[in-house]
Amino acid sequence: MPIITLTTDFGIKDHFVSAVKGAIYTELPDATIVDISHEISPFHITEAAYIIQNAYKSFPKGSIHIIGIDSELNPENKHIAVKLDDHYFICANNGLISLIASEFRPEKIVEINIHDAIGTNFPVLDVFVAVACHIARGGTLEVVGKSISDIKLIKGITPIVNVGDKQIVGSIIYIDNYGNLITNINRKLFEDVGKGRKFKITARSAVFDTIYERYSDAINFDIEKTKREEDGKKLAIFNSSGYLELAIYKSNPKTVGGASSLFGLYFRDTVSITFE
Template identity: 40%
Template sequence: MPVITLTSDFGNTDHRIAAMKGRIISLNPDITILDISHEIQAYNLKQTAYIVKNAYHHFPKGSIHIIAVDSFYHKDRKCIIYKADGHYFIAADNGVLSLIFFDIKPETVYEITYNTRFDDIVRFAAADVLVPAAVHLHNGGLPEVIGRKYTTPKQLSFPNAGFTDHMIFGEVLYIDNFGNIISNISKAYFEEHYVIFDRFTIKFRNLALSKIYSGYTGLVTEWENETEFHGKPAAIFNEAGLLELTIYKGNIKNGAHTLFGLNIGERIYVEFHKD
């Protein structure tokens, strides 16, 4: 059965998440509400996109995902609905949905017209605009009843990895709760260029690695019983298919982000070699 999910930069201290959930169950007490994350850094659309993109497809088709990040209402910015990949996504028109679906064209996009005509009605956009739209869709309502087709949603883009001569150059895209460093170098892009070479070196700051494990499971399988590997750096392709730098058994305090000193936007290189 479809559900409504919530993602926000509201944190868990203030009233806002409770207000959203209260509004949902006031409109339909039978709806299942699930949280994706409320610990998004304030206004961080790239972080939002990474988290939602890697979470939403685990929910039932037809689910409605409210994304209340950088969502405070003002009359010059629309609230929109994306229908994409069998799900609905509701957010402010700030570009976050274009980041989530940089590789998938939405089936339709609507501007939400419900409750947005008069500024004094919209005190809290997440509860006053996004929630009623989500409940309407969950109840089987059509998006055109509460909105109109919209052809010019704001577009943003992630930086792409590139290739020159014998080297891929990418950058840090995201840092997760374990301090792992996720790059914008995909496994497919790596394999596309590696095919004509014999070996490679991953370079970042003053460090280098020459092996990529196929996921953290592969790393654990090889290193689990060897205590000397604890705290050692490694590279993997994570569940999103992206090159990730990690510290074995690391965490946010002593993980790759802390020990390597890499921040979002900094360069990571993969240099290819022939024997």
């Protein structure tokens, strides 16, 4: 039985997540359900895409991913089921899949058309669960929808390389639990454009000229602990997902603050890298 994952902006206070799980278990008592996250910022498609893109690859091929973000059905927000990288994704056609599919071309896309048979104002509970359980039982996508070739694209979040490869201009796409700032500039782009040149990263008033491999590489452990710069140390790193991240060493947004609050940077704010 394939694993079914859930990613939503429902939070955990209300009944929504439990209702979705209950509906799946009613259909598939032996199902394995994994929560990726239910703390996505409301209707935040880019945030959801970043989290799912970096989580789904750790699951077995054939896993089914229900995505409850901006999922209300309307003429401009149809529902789709997508086979991508040997995984299945069920969500609204709101641009989210275009972000997840940046590395892989979808193998099959269908526009879900079973709504008349179900009738609902809670599509994640009724429609998405029905489709997920159908796939889990070995059903094909063609049974639940009509094949389409295009999905909605989200534009304006790709880094820009200025003329002469002198500068990359990107933006903040995600702020993690530690207040660290993840940009849309990945290691490959940085290396392809930079070609080993010296650089300066600028994000509002924060400036960096070194990118570390690990957070602790920013700390000089040869200096006595009471004398070295440690707590509050700002740093840039390529994170485990390969994206440039601006961080504060051992930050805690609830006490000393994180990079977002300390640098005054938030979603979509600009980060530039200038090469010599």
